[in-house]
Amino acid sequence: MKKISLGKLDVSRIGLGCMSMSGVYTGGGTDDAESIRTIHRALDLGVTFIDTAEVYGPYKNEELVGRALAGRRDQVVLATKFGYLSHGSDGQYIRQFDSSPANIRICVEGSLKRLRTDHIDLYYQHRMDPxxxxEDVVGTMSDLVTEGKIRHIGLSESSPEAIRRAQAVHPITALQSEYSLWSREPEAEILPLLRELGIGFVAYSPLGRGFLTGTIRSTGTMDSDDFRAKNPRFTGDNFKKNLGIVDEVGSIARDVGATPAQVAIAWLLAQGNDIAPIPGTKRVSRLEENAAADGLTLTAEQLSRLSEISPAAGDRYTDMQHLTA
Structure with a gap:
């Protein structure tokens, strides 16, 4: 697996998003044994950039990742996130944005314990707290860097103004946001700004929440508790229009003898050596398929065809507001 640099942090250029391993958003059951095998196989393949968050579960995903990395912690760049849960003095939490300095302190200690580690390589503010x-958020995170509890600071789904203000306090290593052939929003302002400031980009949902794999041809196949069943891009006329994106990706996949998922990831990799997609999966077979995109090179004509595809019809989900705080 090739490596790239996010700021001053070197990572495998394809990472592994672990969220779905704990039953988050996709519905269906969990299989911890298969998930741990998937993480172990990822490390064997050189996919060593591992992504989780305290809110996934909550807590269950970090605990799972911590178990999986026992004895192999030094092989990975470990990323997690805070800011979706507000913790009380009684040990309970409520679901709301909270990046107050006191809450950050509670969050990082909990994540360190669950992940069974003495440091977090990349610590993200999961969402802006209005x-x-x-400045207060990054100031607290900067103190955690000084204390050795985290190594690098990240933001997620932040506005250009917030990114500039954060960078003025402490160097930001990476911004994580949705980016794929059906979510092209970062191209207008975010990516140019990140490159100006020397910040890397981590692309979550690089497969359009599974849509770009070509395996979803009907919403009727989804579980009732699957987040996507109510996502605007997976419903009504939007769903029908978006199948056109899948068909074009599938056409190129047939031309190059690859899968649609591999083509979608290869397109993202071609957008710059400062972009690391983190496709999520809980299965070894899907992990192996995604990792193989590292060896796929698309021609200039194929990349152009893909880039000319119109972005997906329908809004992204509603909690992703570019809040400025």
Whole structure:
């Protein structure tokens, strides 16, 4: 697996998003044994950039990742996130944005314990907190760097203004946001700004929440508790229009003898050596398929055809607001 640099942090250029291993958003059951095998296989293949968050579960995903990395912690760049849960003094939490300095302190100690580690390589603010200025957030994270509890600071789904303000306090290593052939929003402002500031980009949902794999041809196949069943891009006329994206990706996949997922990831990799997609899966077979995109090179004509595809019809899900705090 080739490596790239996010700021001053070297990572495998394809990572592994672990969220779905804990039953988050996709519905269906969990299989911890298969998930742990998937993480172990990822490390064997050189996919050593591992992504989780305290809110996945909550807590269950970090605990799972911590178990999987026992004895292999030094082989990975480990990323997790805070800011979706507000913790009380009684040990309970409520689901709301909270990046107050006191809450960050509680979050990082919990994540370190669950992940069974003494440091987090890349620590993200999961979403902006409108009640806490980003300068206070990054200031607290900077203190955690000094204390050795985290190594690098990240943001997720942040506005250009917030990114500039954060960077003025402490160097930001990476921004994580949705980016794929059906979510092209970062191209207008975010990517140019990140490159100006020397910040890397981590692309989550690089397969359009599974849509770009070509395996979803009907919403009727989804579980009732699957987040996507109510996502605007998976419903009504939007779903029908978006199948056109899948068909074009599938056409190129047939031309190059690859899978649609591999083509979608290879397109993202071709957008720059400062972009690391983190496709999520809980199965070894899918992990192996995604990792093989590292060896796929698309021609200039194929990349152009893909780039000319119109972005997906329908909004992204509603909690992704570019909040400025």
């Amino acid at each position: 009640r806490t200025p980003v």
